[in-house]
Amino acid sequence: MQRLRVFARIARLLLVVALGLGMATLFGLFERLGMNASAQRRQRWSQIFMKRLVNALPLRVKVIGELPSQPMLWISNHVSWTDIPVLGMLAPLSFLSKAEVRTWPVAGWLAHKAGTLFIRRGGGDSQLLRRQITQHLARQCPLLIFPKAPPPMAVACVPSTAGCWPAPSTARCRCNQ
Numbered sequence: 001m002q003r004l005r006v007f008a009r010i011a012r013l014l015l016v017v018a019l020g021l022g023m024a025t026l027f028g029l030f031e032r033l034g035m036n037a038s039a040q041r042r043q044r045w046s047q048i049f050m051k052r053l054v055n056a057l058p059l060r061v062k063v064i065g066e067l068p069s070q071p072m073l074w075i076s077n078h079v080s081w082t083d084i085p086v087l088g089m090l091a092p093l094s095f096l097s098k099a100e101v102r103t104w105p106v107a108g109w110l111a112h113k114a115g116t117l118f119i120r121r122g123g124g125d126s127q128l129l130r131r132q133i134t135q136h137l138a139r140q141c142p143l144l145i146f147p148k149a150p151p152p153m154a155v156a157c158v159p160s161t162a163g164c165w166p167a168p169s170t171a172r173c174r175c176n177q
Contacts, residue, residue, distance in 0.1 A: 015056075019049065050089040
């Protein structure tokens with residue numbers, strides 16, 4: 001019986017990944033036809049995929065408090081890869097990711113098609129990234145950043161991303177704590 005449950009969970013997970021690949025393929029097809037999907041549409045579809053992914057994984061999510069009702073910059077500590085689908089299922093979000101993720105076979109392509117912003121750490125991209133974040137936030141698109149922080153800290157400003165922090169104020173965003 002245990003084996004059957006494991007097989008069923010793996011099959012469900014593969015079906016969810018196939019759904020994500022199908023969604024990303026549709027976005028790619030629309031791009032080729034000159035019909036680019038808005039960031040909001042990509043975020044909504046990404047949220048649907050993330051909900052399905054979390055449901056296929058052996059996770060239980062309990063939300064305490066209220067989720068933000070307006071677009072904003074989310075900053076969170078990153079403990080495991082499951083943080084991405086768990087936070088991504090809660091609200092339509094885009095993510096900021098290290099550039100290496102873009103080269104990963106399936107996950108990188110899915111992240112790219114979902115509208116993830118990529119950064120080369122130590123690559124001198126902070127001005128470009130600040131511009132991208134500012135544009136993203138100015139279009140009222142929520143963005144989630146996992147700063148590189150030591151485990152006990154929730155947020156830290158480190159040299160690789162320190163040049164990006166003025167973006168929320170440039171985009172005229174309010175800060176909620």
